[in-house]
Amino acid sequence: MIAAILSMTVLGAALGVLLGVANKFLKVEGNPVVEELTAMMPGSNCGQCGFPGCSGAASAIVDGSAPVTCCPPGGKALATAIAARLGITVDLSAMADDGPKIAMVAEELCIGCCRCSKVCPTDAIIGAAKQIHNVFREACTGCSSCIEKCPTEALSMKPVPVTLQHWVMPRPATA
Amino acid sequence: MGFMNFLKHLTGDDWGVHPDDHKRPAADQAVRVMPVPEKLYLPLQQHLGGAARAVVLVGQKVKKGELLAEAQGAVSAPIHAPTSGTIAAVTEITAPHPSGLTLPAIILEADGADEWCELQGCDDPFALAPGEIGKRVAAAGVVGMGGAAFPSAVKLIGASRAKVTTLVMNGGECEPYLSCDDRLMRDRAEGIVDGIRIMLHATGARVALVGIEDNKPEAVAAMRTAAAAFPEVEVRPVPARYPMGSEKQLIQVLTGTEVPADGRPADIGVIVHNVGTALAVRAAVREGKPLISRLLTVNGNCAANPGNIEVRIGTLAEEVLAFAGGLKGDGLGLARRIMGGPMMGMQIPHWRVPVVKGSSGILALDAGEVAEREPDPCIRCSSCVKACPVGLLPLEMSARIRNEAYAEAIDIGLKDCIACGCCAYVCPSKIPLVQYFVHAKGELAAQDRAKLRNDATKKLAQQRQERLEREAREKAEAAARRKAEREAAAAAKAAAEAAAKALAVDPAIQGENA
Amino acid sequence: MSTHHLGQPVASPHAHGGNSVGRTMFRVQLALLPATLYGFWLYGWPSFFMWLLTVGSCIGFEALSLKFAGGGRIRQGLLDGSAALTGWLLAMTLPPWAPWWVAVVGAFIAIVIGKQVFGGVGQNVFNPAMVARVALLVSFPLPLTLWVLPLPMNGAPAPDFVASMHIFLTSQPVPDAMTSATLLGHAKTELSRGVDLGHALADSGSLLSWLGMRPGSFGESASLLILAGGIFLLVSRIITWHAPLGVLLGVAIPALIGHAVDPGRFLSAESHLMSGALMLGAFFIATDYVTSPNTSLGQLIFGLGVGLLTWIIRTVGAYPEGMAFAILLMNALTPVIDRFVKPRILGRDRKGRPLDIPENA
């Protein structure tokens, strides 16, 4: 009995010391993946994901508390890219992605209050005070932060119109 | 399906397919010239690269050959008036494209006079500097007439810079149904050979190899006769096999060298032009005529009177068909409208789309020719693997694209696909393989655009952040400055007061000084 | 002008070569026909019932599965002829007088477990007929190794229609006098008893026996007719030579070497080639599109693997006939082969890197 307890204790202690030593030599610092993901995110810190900025979302994705599909402006493209980087499979069918959208101003409703342009993370809304605002298409990320700020509901999200250059051949119906 | 083909099948050297070519009787009919229609619809983008920019105003009168839109950017081509008349509008029209979307175009109302503007020809093109030929070809708006419509001058100038040695002339015309190149080679062989010699001069290439599929013996004979006097122009029959007319395949068959992936033919000292382009180059250089008309094939089981027709650029397909004899049974039984060949051509939504510089055919196909059928599941027969002229695995690629695994599809070669259609042609399950690939390429391009946009907006967001910080800083600085100023002012005031007081206290000194 | 609705846009090509799944399956069945008819003559009505029920229940199970799977593709699914072909191939590998339940259970394993569970035609990873054959052999070794002698050989009068029905439905034991071991089975038994093969097989190897005058599965004993069918498939371009040649070489080379070293222990190459469904396996099973590699080189490797494994299992394993096991093992390796053997992409080297631009250009 004593021999058994003793030998197991000694064995356990010896292995523990060995592992401790190994841990010293094989320690890994920090998590480089989070930084890599942050670089992939839109970077506008729009906050639609519910995390404090893009780096917050990145670390949430890495530690598993957020799905890779949590970034609406990034859309399906970002979700697949992140999934590929993390080596996981992702079910994209659950992700509502009806193409990219951008904000548009209904000119007859705009009162030029400038509330929208203050929250826009990419300065995509132009127009001085008391003048009708406009959305600079190329800069809008479609984060829809501005929508709720508008007092007259002049802002709305509209799908980006399809042009000949941007048209994509539809996927064949599966047999 | 001869014995040699069977041997090739045994050894596995059997890329491509041998479709029923349907070229005759259309190829044997004499060319018909279509009169100028009342209205011409000229899209501003008829070529690869940047769209041209209109330089005419609505209501402006133009003469035949006058510049309507100028090239924009490094890879672009100008557009000229195919006849004399009045600019009716600059607006959006339906594009010759499967999407049915619109594109900007100039609408020209013909006046019926068909009067040329002043042309600047050249009697001895070989006295011109190679660069000058390139300039003239560019000014004439010549693009590749085979279908891809790449601006020819860009290729010519690039070739003389890259020091190419061989000019490969593509007379393959491997697409079934089409015979316009065949017809050009039979009827205008001398002009083509002259054009080839001009192109040799422009590029600095030493030899021109004219590859013609051996199912066009009349064209081979005519070209041989025309080229007999010029040893640098060599006519070489090649086996009839689709896609022999594809750039990389033709180069490999004629020169025995492979174009590296991601590279251009110029990298291995070769440049490829279509035989029709040679004629356009000749007209541009010798006569100064811009590209305003082309030969195209009207064919298909639904076409009442198939044949080759010379039409002005901008004519509606509807009018071309009507001139050619219309559709059998007034279009009854028509299954698909095609612009180009059946293997790589584009489905068009209706006939009211214009002929553009790269249109090589208008096909009205019936249900039997299209063979539309519900696809069956893939049985992995690997017919597509054997048929693929590039050496891809179409069945694996399509399975991955079906599951939206685009990255994996790229890993196994999606980007090397030339969309020639051999795989879908041989597929016993009739899976629309090419559509999978085209879809995936479009999806990937969209993703790339999204990424670019993402990067751009990230920069914008950063700039905003910096701006906000700067503003805050400036505000703080301004506040600090104001505070300092206030303090300084207060201090100065205090000092002044103190001084005044001192002055008042000590007038004696003042008096002493005075 | 016609303005009818075109629906969704479609990509090129707007032409088709005309090949179809049904056409391919029909050609393969045509190639099987001579050996099958000959088999009917050899083994009489019971073999015909066995063949009919196997093919019929395969089609029945296919229809049932398609109905349960939904999607309304029952008609197309049956018309492509793949289920009938699976049943046909399975019947070819069963003992000619196999009772009715062997046919039905075999069809169930082949169609439901071997094929429909994976999603139907084209989706399975193992050859359904071989899955059924192996599962039957492992589960019911006795009825699966009961080889009746061909009727012209055993002297007894051929059973008439009613008697045949009786044999087929009641699975009565066949009299010993009418059965015999197959060549490979005989060799294995004799070897394990320590008898030299030279003595054990003194009377085999004639051309007549290659034509089917010997005990064996229903459709395989007439190796030469199967070979003829295989050549028909080759000429009509349904199959290529790579897989069959691989199988034949994979068996023949080790057999030749072994036989040369010790004829008493190792069977000769021609015995190996002409026995145990090897021809059937080489031309009809190893060439199965679905479960063999995509590329010609891959198919050659696949064939060599099948042949070599067959020889190994026959020579040192417990089973006298290794074809079915070898096919299943190589089926399992097919994805791995496909992963490593790919065609060279034009303009790239074998590893997928772009070719170098020549210096002198």
Next chain:
Amino acid sequence: MSEILLLLLSTALVNNVVLIKFLGLCPTMGVSKSVDSAFGMGLATTFVLVLASAASWMLDNWLLQPLGLGYLRILAFILVIASVVQFTEMFVKKTSPGLYQSLGIYLPLITTNCAVLGVALLNVQQQFSLFKSLLYGFGSALGFTLVLLIFAGLRERIALARVPAAFAGAPVAFITISLLALAFMGFSGMNV
């Protein structure tokens, strides 16, 4: 030399640890979705199996048996195996973060991989020498890796197939591996 080869073949194929002995089914089902991670898992398991075979042999022959503590065998082996796995985990995390990510929970689970404990116990049972138990461990690991690779290849293909909803995922994977086991029965009875 031929004896070594035969022992390897016999442990890898004829008495395959997964398909014939049915050991280590958890990682076989869990880490066979892609060939790459299957290969990594195979390597990690090989590493652990060989190390554990050696360590457990030494433990058993030099400590437990001389002290008459044979009844502590399972306990002691688990301790050793757990330590080896811990070490492997640190090693993989350091050298290949990508592999570490894709192996996920299955890497620490090698600890409870019954194949590892099973092989260590079988070694003792058959009273192999140290060299032979190393070989036995290596051969088993080879067989494990082979099956994992083949199975992962098959599953990659099945992932692209139109498996009916009722069978998608684990059911079809179980059916596939059972058919694979059927195929491996062809090796049975080989007296190599």
